Structure formats: structure tokens, C-alpha cells
Amino acid sequence: MKSSFYAVAVGKARGIYSTWAQCAEQVTGYPGSVYKSFRTLDEARGFLAAHPLPTPGSAVSVGGGSICAASPYPSSRENGAPGSIAFKRKLDREMSDILAGEELAGRQAQRRRADDTHSAAQSLASSSTSTSISAAALSAAAAHPPDTNTATSSSGACEVVYVDGACSHNGTSQARAGYGGYYGSLSDPRNFSCPVPLTESQTNNRGELRAVIHAIVQSFVDAGAPADALEEAHRVDPSAWPLRDLARPLPHLIIYTDSRYVIDGLTRHAKMWVQNGFALSTKKPVRNQDLWKQLIRLRDHYNTQYARQQYCQRQRAHQWRNGRNDEAESAESVRHTCHNTRNDKSEGIELIHVRGHSKVHGNEMADSLAVSGSRRHSP
Numbered sequence: 001m002k003s004s005f006y007a008v009a010v011g012k013a014r015g016i017y018s019t020w021a022q023c024a025e026q027v028t029g030y031p032g033s034v035y036k037s038f039r040t041l042d043e044a045r046g047f048l049a050a051h052p053l054p055t056p057g058s059a060v061s062v063g064g065g066s067i068c069a070a071s072p073y074p075s076s077r078e079n080g081a082p083g084s085i086a087f088k089r090k091l092d093r094e095m096s097d098i099l100a101g102e103e104l105a106g107r108q109a110q111r112r113r114a115d116d117t118h119s120a121a122q123s124l125a126s127s128s129t130s131t132s133i134s135a136a137a138l139s140a141a142a143a144h145p146p147d148t149n150t151a152t153s154s155s156g157a158c159e160v161v162y163v164d165g166a167c168s169h170n171g172t173s174q175a176r177a178g179y180g181g182y183y184g185s186l187s188d189p190r191n192f193s194c195p196v197p198l199t200e201s202q203t204n205n206r207g208e209l210r211a212v213i214h215a216i217v218q219s220f221v222d223a224g225a226p227a228d229a230l231e232e233a234h235r236v237d238p239s240a241w242p243l244r245d246l247a248r249p250l251p252h253l254i255i256y257t258d259s260r261y262v263i264d265g266l267t268r269h270a271k272m273w274v275q276n277g278f279a280l281s282t283k284k285p286v287r288n289q290d291l292w293k294q295l296i297r298l299r300d301h302y303n304t305q306y307a308r309q310q311y312c313q314r315q316r317a318h319q320w321r322n323g324r325n326d327e328a329e330s331a332e333s334v335r336h337t338c339h340n341t342r343n344d345k346s347e348g349i350e351l352i353h354v355r356g357h358s359k360v361h362g363n364e365m366a367d368s369l370a371v372s373g374s375r376r377h378s379p
Contacts, residue, residue, distance in 0.1 A: 007044040009051035010034040157251035162362035165207025166370035175202035179211035180369025193369040195376045208259040209291040216298045238301040258356035306348025
């Protein structure tokens, strides 16, 4: 994904900017400027926190190297040089200007986000793939400025997505199903709106299952799995993505869904289905078992890899506190497996039920994207 946040640690106005032009305005011609581009707002904030305003001539670490923040002030003690009263007054004024600039940049960023939401809503409404998104949902989107959808939990990064399935004429031969997912902003490229293939049964439940499957695979892709995995999300083998091959940590993934069918299936029935070979107590086969098998496999692999990741982080932290750097001991000592029915903050994936059509913004947007997906079938 193209960098969209530019952190200026040292420049005319310290802050975070959303375009290179804005960043360049702050650093061009400024002696000893320090800046860097980032994919997420959290990374940009972390860069600023790690790079406080340097003293003149001090070395600042950027991108693994060291940059000397050259002093913009004269080395002599005459005419307001360091150590003089005039210099201190000048420094105080510049510090005030920097803080004011940062505050202004924050206000400008808020206005830009609101403008981006409005323009994105208009763009989404006019696009050929999203013309069926309801006017009410677009109006709601304009009233909800986009949020940074990556938060933090006690165990690290936390990603939130709303998913939904839809089906017109459900239960009839004219049924057409789709599914969608919403990541908190209309401009987020991960938002999806897809049809359930006509080679499959056209039901709302299959749309709900595919939506959750897509969200889990997307999280693997965000961590470094091949992007084309999304095209085969319903049958891709997650064992091809071991933790050591992922470029970034897996986040704690929170999936909001209004489907009790999906949540109850994973948390109450999945264990028994696996043990019984996906047969019900009536000896009849579990419906949609192809998608259920894939969802359970993805969920278990994600939770297992997430548990290993958390274990390794704790091991490294323990070694650091004890002043040790033993590679052999940093290896996992026990094999982690996920609990087939657990669904809480201790696992990599947490499913949360949200009541459908209850004016929850994220759910309404996911519903509109799912409906749009159901209308994208070729004639």
C-alpha cells in the first residue's frame, strides 16, 4: 500500500501530514530536517515519539542510520548565539511556533479527513461496483469521519472489521447472494463487496461465512501473506504462511457480525462437528461444510500463530529484562493450539455479535457493501 502519512520530527512545523507536498513544504530548505513516510498513522506517531526535538548538532537515528541534526543557529555567542539571552528568547519563540504548527496540522488533518470522507462517499456512490449502496448508508458515512481502524490492545495491535452477508430472493431459484466488509473508512482499500459465485448455493448464510473468511485472509495478507490469497480465500491453505515467513505481526482481529449462525457455529458447534466428521446428531451432513471447514482451519491457524507470536514476544521481553540474548531459548518450548470454542481477547480472532439494522454505523456499511456484492452477478 502506498505511504499516506509523513511524520516530520524536525522541520518548519513538526507534525504528521497526509501528502508529500505538505511534508515537503515543512522540510525543504530547513537545516537538519528529519522526516519519514509511513503506511499507518500509528507508525507515524511512534516515529515522532521516538524522535523528540533534538538539541543542535545531536545525532538522530532514522531508518537504521544516523542523521546529524545540524544547528540552524550560528556557532558564535554573538548576535543571539547559543547561550545568550537573545538565543533563548528565539528558541522559546520557535518552540511556540512548532507547537502551534503541530496543533494547526492536527486541525487541518481533521478537516482533510472530513473532506476525504465526503469525497469518498461520492466516489463510492458513483462507482460501477457500488451503485447499490444505500443513500442512507452513504449519508451515515458522511456523518462519521473515518477512524484509524488499527488500535492497540494489551497484547499489541488490534484490527477491527465489520462484515455481513446478503441475499436477494433468498430461498428461491432467483436468489443472488453477496458479502461485504467495512474497515472503518470509505477510503480504506481493504473494504470489500463481492458476489457469492453462481457455482455455489445462493444463500445469506454462505455470504456470512465468506465474509468472515475474507476478513481473516485479509489479516494474513496485511501481515505479509501473498495478496492473491484473497482470490482463493475459500480454499487457500493457511499452513503455507508460517509465522517466520510473515513480515509483520498478526494483530488481534475483532470481527463484528450480526450472524449468530457464524458465531454459534464456531463457538458452540465446531468442536463437535470436527469430531463427528461434520455430521449432525440426525446423521445428516452439516450444511455449507466446505466453507465451515475452511473457516475453522483459518481460525485455528490464525489463533495458533498468534499464540506463538505472543509467546515469542514474552520470551524476548524476559531475556531482555535478564540481560540475555540466547537464540536457542527464544525458540518456542511448547506447542500452542487454540481452543475450538474460545472466543475472547486471549485469542487472535474475536467474534463480536452486533444486532443487525440497529443503526450501528459499521454494520450498516457492511450490509450495504454486501447488498452491493449480491447485485454484482453477471446477467
